[in-house]
Amino acid sequence: MTRSRPLSVALVGAGPAGIYAADILSKSGLDVSIDLFERLPAPFGLVRYGVAPDHPRIKQIIVALHRILQRGDINLIGNVEIGADVSLAQLREHYDAVVVSTGSDRDAxxxxxxxxxxxxxxxxxxxxxxxxxxxxxxxxxxxxxxxxxxxxxxxxxxxxxxxxxxxxxxxxxxxxxxxxxxxxxxxxxxxxxxxxxxxxxxxxxxxxxxxxxxxxxxxxxxxxxxxxxxxxxxxxxxxxxxxxxxxxxxxxxxxxxxxxxxxxxxxxxxxxxxxxxxxxxxxxxxxxxxxxxxxxxxxxxxxxxxxxxxxxxxxxxxGYFGSPVPGLPFDVAGGVIPNTEGRVLGEDGEPIPGVYATGWIKRGPVGLIGSTKSDARETIGHLVEDAEAGLLRATGRDDDAVGHDAMLAALEEGGVRYTTWQGWELLDAYEQALGAQHEGVERNRVKVVRRETMTAISRGEEHDGALL
CATH class of the missing domain: 3.50.50.60 (FAD/NAD(P)-binding domain)
Known part of the structure; x- marks a missing residue:
C-alpha cells in the first residue's frame, strides 16, 4: 500500500520503556512521525517518581532520556491521560499504530x-x-x-x-x-x-x-x-x-x-x-x-x-503491578496487557491490528534498563514488519485527520491543557532555580509537586508559585 504521508505512531507512557521504543522507532528507517503521550505534566516515569531521591547515580538515566527527547524528532504530549482526556479509539483514528508503555504503577x-x-x-x-x-x-x-x-x-x-x-x-x-x-x-x-x-x-x-x-x-x-x-x-x-x-x-x-x-x-x-x-x-x-x-x-x-x-x-x-488501559484487554492475574512479543491480543486471542505493548505492561515488572531496551527492540521490530507489509492504517478515513497536528487540534477542542517538551524545559529550569535558591545546602533542584503549578509553568501561564 502506498502512503502519501509519514507513518503516524502514538506511544502511551513517557517512562524509559516508551522513550527507548520511540528512539528505536525513530531510527528504524521508516518515514515516521512519533507522538509520545504522558499522563503527567513531566516525562521520565519511574525514573522521576520511583527512584529514591538519594540515588543521583540512578537518576542519571534521566540524562540519557533527556538527550533522546531533546533531539526534537519525537513529540512529547504531556498531561494527557488515555481513557480520560482521550480514548484509545480516538488514538486509533489519529494514528496508524499505538504502542502502550504504561508500566507497572501499583503494588502487587x-x-x-x-x-x-x-x-x-x-x-x-x-x-x-x-x-x-x-x-x-x-x-x-x-x-x-x-x-x-x-x-x-x-x-x-x-x-x-x-x-x-x-x-x-x-x-x-x-x-x-x-x-x-x-x-x-x-x-x-x-x-x-x-x-x-x-x-x-x-x-x-x-x-x-x-x-x-x-x-x-x-x-x-x-x-x-x-x-x-x-x-x-x-x-x-x-x-x-x-x-x-x-x-x-x-x-x-x-x-x-x-x-x-x-x-x-x-x-x-x-x-x-x-x-x-x-x-x-x-x-x-x-x-x-x-x-x-x-x-x-x-x-x-x-x-x-x-x-x-x-x-x-x-x-x-x-513487587509492582500494572493497571488496565481503558479500551484494551487486561490480564488481571499477571497485571499485563495480553500480547505475543509485543503484538497486543484481542479477546479472541488474535493480534489487534496496529496496537502494541512494550516494557513492564508487556512482560511484568522484571529486569532493568537493559531488558527494557531489548524489549522495545522486539516490539518495534514487529511494528516495522507490519508497516512494511502494509498492515498499519489509522481508522480515520481522511488523512487530514491523522497525525500530530490533528491530534493537538482535537485536544484543544476538548479543552485539554496538554504540555510539550518545550514546556518540560521550562519546568526543569524552574525546579533547578528553586534548588539554587536554597541557602547553606547545594541542591540540583527542588521538585514542584502541585500538578496545577507544574502544568501552568510548562504552558507559560501565570501561577501562584505554590509548590505543594
Missing part, C-alpha cells in the same frame, strides 16, 4: 490476614509520596517507632533507608519540602526487612546494599541464624557475581560486634522469614513470620516455627 497484592489494617502500606504509594508524585496525598502518617518492610529487593531497601535516614542527610537531594518536614518528625528507631528466602536469593543489587552500610547514624543488623545455603545457593554464589557480592557484604556485617552498634536508628535484615499475618486490632501492632528453610533448589518451605515482631507499621515491597 500480599494476601495475608491483617494486611488491610491501619498502618499497613504499599511501598509504591510511599515511594510516590517521598518522590513528590502530583497525584498522591501530601501527607504521610509517620508515627511508628518500629516498622516492618516485607520484601528482599531494591525497593525494600529504598523504603527502609528512607524511613531510617535522618532528614538532614537528605537535604542535598531534590526531596520536596513537605516530605522533608514530615521526615524530620519521624520517630522511627528500628526498621525490620523480611525476606522469605536466604541471603543468596536476595534481589538487592550490590551497590544498593553496600550503600546501606554507609548511612550516617544508622546501624545495619544481620543475624547469623538467617544464613543458610543449600546446593542451589552455593551454585549461585559461584556463578553469579551479583549474588557473590551481596552474600559477602552480608557476611561481613555478621562479624561486627554488638558493642560497635552505637547509632540511634537500626535497619534489621531478616532472611528465611515468610510473613504470614499482620497482627493488631484496629491498627498494626506486629508482624508474624514463619521461619523457612531451603529445600536444595533455592526455594523454601515452612518449618512451623513462628516469630512475632512488634511493629506499628508494615510496608509491602513485594
Amino acid at each position: 497484592a500480599l494476601n495475608i490476614p491483617g494486611v488491610e489494617l491501619s498502618g499497613s502500606f504499599g511501598a509504591a504509594d510511599f515511594v510516590s509520596w517521598y518522590d513528590g508524585h502530583p497525584d498522591v496525598p501530601r501527607t504521610w502518617p509517620l508515627e511508628a517507632q518500629e516498622v516492618a518492610v516485607i520484601g528482599a529487593g531494591n525497593v525494600a531497601l529504598d523504603v527502609a533507608r528512607m524511613l531510617a535516614k535522618h532528614v538532614e542527610d537528605l537535604m542535598p537531594t531534590e526531596i520536596p519540602a513537605n516530605v522533608a518536614e514530615q521526615l524530620a518528625a519521624n520517630p522511627v528507631t528500628d526498621v525490620h526487612v523480611f525476606g522469605r528466602r536466604g541471603p543468596a536469593q536476595a534481589k538487592f543489587t550490590p551497590l544498593e546494599l553496600r550503600e546501606l552500610g554507609h548511612v550516617p547514624d544508622v546501624d545495619v543488623v544481620v543475624y547469623e541464624e538467617d544464613f543458610q545455603f543449600d546446593e542451589a545457593s552455593e551454585d549461585m554464589i559461584r556463578s553469579n557475581n551479583q549474588a557473590k557480592q551481596v552474600v559477602k557484604t552480608l557476611m561481613d556485617w555478621t562479624l561486627r560486634e554488638e558493642s560497635e552498634r552505637t547509632a540511634s536508628r537500626r535497619i534489621h535484615l531478616h532472611f528465611l522469614h515468610r510473613p504470614v499475618e499482620v497482627l493488631g486490632g484496629d491498627r498494626v501492632e506486629g508482624i508474624r513470620t514463619e521461619r523457612t528453610e531451603l529445600t536444595g533448589d533455592g526455594s523454601v518451605r515452612g518449618t512451623g516455627e513462628f516469630v512475632d515482631t512488634p511493629v506499628q507499621a508494615v510496608y509491602r515491597a513485594v
